[in-house]
Every structure is written in C-alpha cells, then in structure tokens.
Amino acid sequence: MHSGKKFGALEFAIWTRRSIYILTVLSAIPTVLYFFGWKFISIPWQPIAIMGTAVAFIVGFKNNASYGRLWEARQIYGAIINESRSFGFILRDSLSEKNADKVKEMFLRHYAWLTALRFQLRESRAWENMDTAQFDEYSKKYEIPERLSKLEDELKKYLSASELQYILSKKNRATQLTAIQSKALSEAYAKGEINDFQWTQINQQLVKFTENQGKAERIKNFPYPRNFSSIATYLLLIFIISVPFGLIKELDKLGDGTMLEGYTLWFNIPFSLLVTWCFHTLDTVGESSMNPFEGSPNDVPITQISRTIEIDMRDMLDEPDLPSAVLPKNNIVL
Numbered sequence: 537m538h539s540g541k542k543f544g545a546l547e548f549a550i551w552t553r554r555s556i557y558i559l560t561v562l563s564a565i566p567t568v569l570y571f572f573g574w575k576f577i578s579i580p581w582q583p584i585a586i587m588g589t590a591v592a593f594i595v596g597f598k599n600n601a602s603y604g605r606l607w608e609a610r611q612i613y614g615a616i617i618n619e620s621r622s623f624g625f626i627l628r629d630s631l632s633e634k635n636a637d638k639v640k641e642m643f644l645r646h647y648a649w650l651t652a653l654r655f656q657l658r659e660s661r662a663w664e665n666m667d668t669a670q671f672d673e674y675s676k677k678y679e680i681p682e683r684l685s686k687l688e689d690e691l692k693k694y695l696s697a698s699e700l701q702y703i704l705s706k707k708n709r710a711t712q713l714t715a716i717q718s719k720a721l722s723e724a725y726a727k728g729e730i731n732d733f734q735w736t737q738i739n740q741q742l743v744k745f746t747e748n749q750g751k752a753e754r755i756k757n758f759p760y761p762r763n764f765s766s767i768a769t770y771l772l773l774i775f776i777i778s779v780p781f782g783l784i785k786e787l788d789k790l791g792d793g794t795m796l797e798g799y800t801l802w803f804n805i806p807f808s809l810l811v812t813w814c815f816h817t818l819d820t821v822g823e824s825s826m827n828p829f830e831g832s833p834n835d836v837p838i839t840q841i842s843r844t845i846e847i848d849m850r851d852m853l854d855e856p857d858l859p860s861a862v863l864p865k866n867n868i869v870l
Contacts, residue, residue, distance in 0.1 A: 537837040540867035551674055555816050556809070563780045563808035570784050571801060577781055584775070584782035591775045591815060594768045598760070599822035605755055609828035609836045612751045617845055619748070620646065623741040624849040630734040631724060638724060643849055645717055648694040650842040651687070652709040653749060656756075657829035657838060658682035663759040664830040665823060671832060678868035680831040681839045710749055718742055752829070760826050772819055780808040833868045840869050 549556070566577055623646065631639045658680065665671045687709070691700055699716065706712040718739070725735045759765075783804050790800040825834045840862040847858050862869060 537835060537840075537869055538833055538867055539864045539869050551670065552813070552817055552820065554670060555820070556813060559776065559809050559812045559816065560805065562777060563805045563812070566780045566784055567802065567804045570788070570804075575785075578785035579778070579781045581782035581786055584778045587771070587775050587778065588811075588815070591768075591771050594764075594771060595815065595819050595822065598764065598768050599818065601760060601764075602822040602825045605760070606825045606828045606834065606836070609752065609755050612748050612755075613836055613838055613841050616650075616745070616748050617841060619741055619744045620650075620845045621848055623738070623745075624852045626734070626737050626741065628852055630730050630738065635724065635729050638720065638729070640853065642717060642720060643853065644694040645699075645713055645720075646849065647842075647846050648691050648703070649710055649713040649717070649745065650845060651690045651694070652703070652713055653752070654838045654842055655682050655687045655690070656708070656710055657752060658831055660830070661756070661759070661827070663762075664827045666830050666832060670820075671824070674833060675831065677866045678833065678870065679865055680870055681862070683831070711746070714742055714746055714749075756827075756829050768819065772815060776812040776816060779812050780804055783808055783811075831870065835870055837862070837869045 543551075569577055624643065627642055628639055631642075660666065666675065688700070688704060691703065691709075695703065703709050703712055703716075721730075721735065721738055721742070724730050730738070784801065787803045787807065788801040790803065824832055828834070828836045829838065843859060843862045847861065850858050
C-alpha cells in the first residue's frame, strides 16, 4: 500500500519508461516511412477513434473490476482486525481465571494463524505480475516481509516444537491452525472451563476467521477472468499500433500554408505517444491492483495489519514488551 499523498511524476515516468520506449518506436516508424514517401500507409482516423472508444470502455471495465477486488480484499482484512479483537477479549474473559496458560497458548496460535495466512497469500501465481521487469524493479524500493524470512522461522515464535512440526507437514497451514484452536476450545468445554454460551461465542469467532480466510483465498486463487483480460490486451495492442497511422496524415496537413509546412508531420511522434501512453498506462494501473496479495505497491498491507492485531491482543494481556509496528519504506507498506 502506498502511504504517501501520491506517486511522484518522476516515479511514475520511471515506472512506465519501458512502455514509453516501445511506444516511441511504434510512433516513429510510420512517421519516418511517411516522410520518405510511403503516403499509402496512412489510414482514416475515424475507425481508430471508434476503436478508441471501445478500448476506453473495456479498460474502464477492467479497472473497475480491479478496484473491486482490491477493496474486497481490504474489507476482508478489516473484518479480521475486528474479529480478532473480539476473539481476544471474549477468550481472555472466559478462560483467564481458570486457565491463563491456555489463553496465552490460544493467543499465540492466533498470531501463528495470521502469519501462516499472510505467507500463503504472498505465494506467487502464474497470472500475477511480480515476475515482470517493471514490477520486479519497483519492488526493490520497499520490502516484502514474506520474501525476507521463512514461514518456519516465523512460526517458531508462537508454536511449540510438536505443533510446529505438525503444522509444517500440512498443505494449508492456516486452516489446520484454526482446527487446532477448535480442538483446544472443545477440550476446555469438556473440562468445564467454559460454559455453553462462552463456547458458542468463541466458536463463532473461529467460524468467522475461516470464512474470511476462504474469501481471501478466493481472490488469491481466482484471477481476473482471462477472456476479459485477453480481449482487453488484444484490442489495446491493435489500437496502439493503429494510432500513429491514423494521425499522421492529419498532422501532416496541419502545417499547410504556414511556415511549418512539411514539418508538422513530426508532431505525429509526441502526439501518438501521448495518446497511446494514456491508454496503456491506465491498463497497467488496473493490472497492478488486480491481485491485491501478490506483493505489489498497491497491495493490501496484510503484514502491517497482522502486526497491528498482534500488538492489540498482546496489550489485552498486559504484556510489557510489545512488538514494533510495521512502518513504510519509501512510502510503501505491506
């Protein structure tokens, strides 16, 4: 997540510089050919304008869908924050007098669940963008915590050796941690440490955690539909290639009868670049928010949120040494 007021203009230009180079070449080639007498390569601008309208609609649709996925992901983690706090004080007030050690154990296991979930959500998928040069280069400006440490080392802070070994043997570690929480809760109920109402309340929180985990996994594991993504890419490519051929004749005529006659042809390069850069960058911005857990600068800050939850819950137990908050680096926080 970008925590500053805005991406800087220079920062944005550097981020899109590869596309600027390519778009400049695509604009220059027909311009140079036209200059050397290939007048037949010009095409009417009206069909291109109609195509541009269609591309604008489909890129806008893609960006709306992208924002929807990002906002849903943030809502999921917003719910996890609230439910974790509720889980903490309900569990503490239900069990602390009879079994303070179990409260501490279940709190630690919840931190482990948050950790396992964020590591699972940061795993790469074939359709994500972080392996492209543009995104990989920008990722050096900030830190992706899940790439700087191992899950095993992080879970050691919260789990016993036997539980750690058991969890690491499972495929979906977050799910199995919730299952262990449910088992511990049932044992406390069987021993009479909590009553029916308390068992129901705490169990409902575990159910909510499972539901939100499933919602996050749905976004992670189901990409923006490839049919919409592909048609947007193909139409955008056709439009970008066509723009310089449609503008070239109109810009050449712009200088007729003036001192710029014969020179306005070269305006085709900057104007075509400007038009195509706008469309291409809008599409790239949408693509950069399409996968809100991949580690991009527009991601939901799940590491920061998980740390905030841990701080709040440790504070409920009056622990003296609270972990430090996750702070932005170059205005990016994950």
